[in-house]
Amino acid sequence: MLTRTGWLTAAGAVALLAVGRLLALDEAFVAGATLGVLVLLAAVGVGLRRLHLDVARELHPRRVHAGRSSTIELEVRNRGRRRTPVLTLVDQVSGTRGARLAVAPLEREAVTGASYELPTERRGLLRVGPLEVLVGDPFGLAQARVRVTGVSELTVYPAIDDVAPIPDSSGTDPHAGRDPRHRLSPAGEEFFALREYVVGDDLRHVHWASTARRDRLMVRQDELPWQGRATVFLDLRAGYRPPESIEPAVRAAASLVHAGRRRGQQLRLVTSDGTDSGFAGSHAQVDAIMERLALVTAAATHDLGRAVDRLSRHPGGTLVLLLPADAAPDDRRRLQRLGSRYGRVVPVLFNPSSWDPDAGDGAARGDDGPRVTATAPFPVVWERLTRRPAPVGAP
Amino acid sequence: MTAPRPTRRARLRIPAEAALLALSLTALAALHPLFTDWSYLPRLAVTACVAHATVAAARAGRLGLPLTALVAAVVAVLTTTWLHAASSTWYGLPTTASWDAVAGELGDGWTTFQEVVAPTPPTTGFLLATTVALWLVAYIADWAAFRLWAPFEAVVPSAALVLFAAVLGEEGHGTLAAVGYLAVALAFVLLHRAYRQELTVRWVARGTGRGTRALLAAGGALAAAALVAGVAVAPRLPGSGDPALIALDGRGGSEGPRVTLSPLVDIRARLLDQRRTEVFTVRSDEPAYWRMTSLDRFDGELWSSGGTFQEAQGELPTGVAPDRVSRPLRQEFEITGLSAIWLPAAYEPSVVDSAGLDVRWEPASATLVVDQERATSDGTRYTVVSRLPQLTPDALRQAGPAPDDLRANYTALPDDFSRSARATAAGVVDGAATDYDRALALQEFFRDGFSYSTDVPAGHGENAVDAFLARRTGFCEQFAGTYAAMARSVGLPARVAVGFTPGQRDPADLGRFVVRGEHAHAWPEVYLSGFGWVAFEPTPGRGAPGAESYTGVQPDQATSVGPEITLHSSAGVTTTVPAPAASRPGRNPDDDTRATAAPAARRSPWAGRAAAASAVVLGAALLYLLAAAGTVAVRRLRWRWRRRRGPDEAARVAWLTANDALAVTGVAPGPSETPLEFSARAAPALGTGRDAHRSLALAATAADYAPGGVPAPVARRAAEDAKAVVTDVRRRTPLRRRVARRLQWWRPGPAHDGPTADRART
Incomplete structure (x- = not known):
């Protein structure tokens, strides 16, 4: 109840009274008594203060790519009969000192609002709250805390770069390799299959006849015939030193997923710990991949076997391998061997620590594939990789 | 605590800083009980303003603490010399003479501080000491308030000043000052807090102005309520109004040895500042020197005494009971404004009748005092019968040698007692056959070549002896002290008696003498075997009634009323307190005497101290530069080694x-x-x-x-x-x-x- 200052002041009052008694100083008695009364009044005033506040807190958007803004909006309404004192709102935000806002006195039923931006520099999960209201006295001697709202969460997706989508591959796709540019519109739909509804499917695609027949929600899967499939493999194993140097790889994966969705690709993310998102086309599914990417961390060891197993089970389209540059050659060979099942395998190597400008130009292809380095970030490397060679015999 | 970043325009910065300055000024005003008048305030108020402005400007210029201290020290030295030793500067710059002047005044101030009781006149020494305190207060308070952001800690330095004044000042004067100080302190804390909020806290919906106003209003109301309640509650608290458990300055009633100030040091204040103050009245058939006590210890600086007092009523046991011829004198005293524990009486009291008043007596020094229950003898009435000695030169020449133990006690001098004073004394008494003749020769030495003036530095210490002998000007304190010391140096048992000359006869009642501050006096006593302590009168313009027979000095005393010439016309302005600026640095003739006539005695210690102070300052600056260079060098070395x-x-x-x-x-x-x-x-x-x-x-x-x-x-x-x-x-x-x-x-x-x-x- 009493703050540190309050306790110190009370101690000072006692000390002054003691000095007054020892030396018979009226002045010290008056000073001690005044300070004592001040602390007492402050404590009683704060203790008796009843607050009736409505505090609403909104966070939007709840998911955001790193670097984009997300805002908290607060609305405070005084439901009490009396004017509020000066209030302090304290909102904890994980990883920061939190937000601290002062609210000038509110008349009865008065409303005031505030908004503040959350730090979104890093991907991950940001916990906001609980929001507390502090009531204190003007001298800061006593303080009471009231918790008014719970915890909200903000998911910060990895930052994304504007990169070209993963090129379509030849392979098992019947129409693969055909240039989609001659199509009038990417919205042409051809029926592909009926399947069960999963969360995130567009309700417009529900096939009501089959739903009635099967007594389960069935959706029509319209597959565009030229629709490419692409798989992104992200290696999370040790090899990223320090662990933060995983960020470029995660960012690259997120950029590829984002670009693929714009293009309407079916995308799949497999990580080295064996997690497989499955081919995703809908917004919800892509968001699920992003959410996964928001939270991945480099892990000490994974057995690559499970991931290779997953990769080989549902092959198709292009496979992009995002690997640390010092991945074991054996592992790399195992992954490269998957090339037979995929239309095309594109390995991108990430230098674990991008300190040394001499480590090589990312564009310079060695035996092991293109490298992402400090001077050659992923968008540059990817741009060079996907630059379409001039068609043979073109005019 | 982290310093808030001044991101927005802070409207409360100036008010908060001004409140801190106001706090120092209030503390300054609370020092009033220490001084006799308000003349101390203007120059110290200017000092406080300059000090706070300097440290605030240094902070605004983002100087670190040590640099701020350096800047503050420079400004402090400059402004202090301008304010207190302007005549010694060279185009506004302090010179070694300024050092001497300031150090001398500070030293005098310290000596006086040890000797006097508040209230005292605001001497330059005290003003300088307060100036130093003010700079410290400004520096520490500003540092705590605006660098550490600790408002309560910022109040502590000035509060210490107020508490100091409360402890030393007269009782009962400080409550109003304390309330005023508290009000300003609370206002400062409030403004400081609002200012800090302005810097650190973000207000919802631009509520800064309204929020700050609400905070100040609520805080003001809370502070006012607390102050009123505090003033009301304080006297009702247990222990309030009781005597102190620890007695400083003799306020309390604790057991143990009772220490009081040497009456000698009061003389100057009585002569100058309280000269018209009535001290006591005495009804007596004939005038006499009203003696309070005698001082028998000389430590080279101060004359003091000590003794065991016994309860006394009626007949008094006398320490020395010579079979000398004496006659009784009855005196009825009424003490009105002595402000001391002494009960004056003509020498030597033999019977006391105090009508219920507890009186204590010390035979060796023949001193009457009030009992410990009373802080002073003011307001008491008592009757004393004294036996006045009847002495003639012939009889006194017959006096034998003093007893050895007495001689050992009363000829003691510190080892470092001035050689020139010894030599002078030996030269003066050369050729005198008896102790009485020697005492008389010494008396004539002073009465012939010396003049009386109160316009000289106070003190009767060792340096003062040399200075006084060179200057040949002084007042009774110096005459008596120097006479006694020189008498001791030639083997005469001697001590200093302190009291009052007879005072002014009441025109309406010729048997009544009104004794005022201006009658304060000190005179030496020499022990002549068979006759006891015999008073001599080396001070020109003074003479004890009844002593003419053996001292050859006509009865005489100071008087500012009546046909006789006043002795202190220089101080005879409307106010009884000479303005410090006029009385001390301005007494040029005296300064000249001191500087030219006694260069070795007076100047050298100050010059030495000034040199030491300069050396300290230079040394500190050098150390600082060395530290700066050293850190760089050490860092470079460490890097080279690491590389x-x-x-x-x-x-x-x-x-x-x-x-x-x-x-x-x-x-x-x-x-x-x-x-x-x-x-x-x-x-x-x-x-x-x-x-x-x-x-x-x-x-x-x-x-x-x-x-x-x-x-x-x-x-x-x-x-x-x-x-x-x-x-x-x-x-x-x-x-x-x-x-x-x-x-x-x-x-x-x-x-x-x-x-x-x-x-x-x-």
Whole structure:
């Protein structure tokens, strides 16, 4: 109840009274008594203060790519009969000192609002709250805390770069390799299959006849015939030193997923710990991949076997391998061997620590594939990789 | 506590700083009980304003604490000399004469402080001491308030000043001052808090103005309520109004030896400041010197005494009971304003009748005092019968040698007693046959060649002896003290008696004498075997009634009323207190005498102290520069040593070297900043060195995190990059700033908020 200052002041009052008694100083008695009364009044005033506040807190958007803004909006309404004192709102935000806002006195039923931006520099999960209201006295001697709202969460997706989508591959796709540019519109739909509804499917695609027949929600899967499939493999194993140097790889994966969705690709993310998102086309599914990417961390060891197993089970389209540059050659060979099942395998190597400008130009292809380095970030490397060679015999 | 960043225009900054100044000024006003009048205030108020303005300006100029102290010291020295020793400056600059003057006044102030009871006249010494205290208060309070952001701690220094005044000042004068001080202190704390909120706290919906007003209004009401309640409650608290448990200045009633001030030091104040104050009246058939006590110990500086007092009523046992011829004298005393424990009486009291008043008596010094229950004898009435000795020169010449133990006690002098005084005394008594003749010769030495003036420094210490002998001007305190010391040096048992000359006869009642402050007096007593203590009168213009027969001195005393010439016309202005500026530094003739006639005695100690003070200041400055140079040198050495430990360390040292240079521009890496982040932030401060700095950041990161460390060529290039950065910084910043930065060697560089900290914004 009493703050540190309050306790110190009370101690000072006692000390002054003691000095007054020892030396018979009226002045010290008056000073001690005044300070004592001040602390007492402050404590009683704060203790008796009843607050009736409505505090609403909104966070939007709840998911955001790193670097984009997300805002908290607060609305405070005084439901009490009396004017509020000066209030302090304290909102904890994980990883920061939190937000601290002062609210000038509110008349009865008065409303005031505030908004503040959350730090979104890093991907991950940001916990906001609980929001507390502090009531204190003007001298800061006593303080009471009231918790008014719970915890909200903000998911910060990895930052994304504007990169070209993963090129379509030849392979098992019947129409693969055909240039989609001659199509009038990417919205042409051809029926592909009926399947069960999963969360995130567009309700417009529900096939009501089959739903009635099967007594389960069935959706029509319209597959565009030229629709490419692409798989992104992200290696999370040790090899990223320090662990933060995983960020470029995660960012690259997120950029590829984002670009693929714009293009309407079916995308799949497999990580080295064996997690497989499955081919995703809908917004919800892509968001699920992003959410996964928001939270991945480099892990000490994974057995690559499970991931290779997953990769080989549902092959198709292009496979992009995002690997640390010092991945074991054996592992790399195992992954490269998957090339037979995929239309095309594109390995991108990430230098674990991008300190040394001499480590090589990312564009310079060695035996092991293109490298992402400090001077050659992923968008540059990817741009060079996907630059379409001039068609043979073109005019 | 972290200092808030002044991000917005702070409207309360000036009010908060002004409140801190007001706090110091109130504390200054609370010092009033220590002084006899308000004349101390103007110059000290100016000092307080200058002190606060100086430290605030230094803070606003972002000077560190040591530099602020340096600036404050310089301004303090300048303003103090202008205010208190203006005549000694050379075109406004302090000279060694200023040092001498200030140090001398401070020394005098300290001596006086040990001797007097408040209230005292505001002498320059006291003003100087208070000036020093004010500068300290301003420096510490400003530091606590606006650097540490600790308002309660900022109040402590000035509160200490107020408490000091309360302890030393007269009782019952301080409550109003305390209430005023408390009110200002609470106002300051409130304003300081509002100011801090203005800087640190974001207000919802632009509520700054309304919020601050609400805070100040509520705080003001709370403070007022607490003050009123405090004043009302304080007298009702248990223990309030009781006597002190620890007695300072004799206020309490504790057991143990009772210490009181030497009455000798009061004389000057009585003669000058309280000369018209009625001290007591006495009804007596004939006038006499009304003697309070005698002082028998001389430590080279002060005359003092000590003794065991016994209860007394009626007949008094006398220590020395000579069979000398004497006659009785009955005196009825009524003490009105003596402000001391003494009960005056003509020498030597034999019977006391105090009508219920507890009286104590010490035979050796023939001193009557009130009992410990009374702080002073003011308001008492008593009757004393004294036996006045009847002495003739012939009888006195027959006096035998004094007893050995008595002679040993009353001829004691400190080992370092002035040689020239000894020699002078020996020369004066040369040729005198008896003790009486020697005493008489000494008396004539003073009465012939010396003149009376109160316009001289107080004191009767050892230096004062030499100074007095050279100056040949002084008042009774110096005449009596010097006479007694010189008498001792030639083997005469001697002591100093303190009391009053007979006073003025009441025209309406000729048997009544009114004794005022101006009648305060001191005279020596010499022990002549068979006759006891015999008073002599070396002070010109003074003479004891009834002693003419053996001293050859006509009865005489000071009087400012009546046909006789006043003795202190210089002080005879409307106020009884001479203005400090006029009385002390302005007494030029005296200064001249002191400077020319006694250069060895008076000047040398001050000159020595001034030299010592200058040496201390110079030494401190030199130490400071050495520390600055030393830190740089030590850092360079350590880096050189680290560089030899391999390419990793070399790369790190290159990075540190570059950042050390960069710090001059005010950019320094934050605690949670990675080298690359810092490099990006520092880029605007750099020109050609930008790329070099970035590549250094890469090398430093590699040295810390790369699995194999950095290869040697990278480390070598890092060293070149560091040089490039240093050169670039050197070209871009003026020498003045680089030097200033080097002088602030303790400063780690501006704090930088971590990349994720404090990002919440309204």
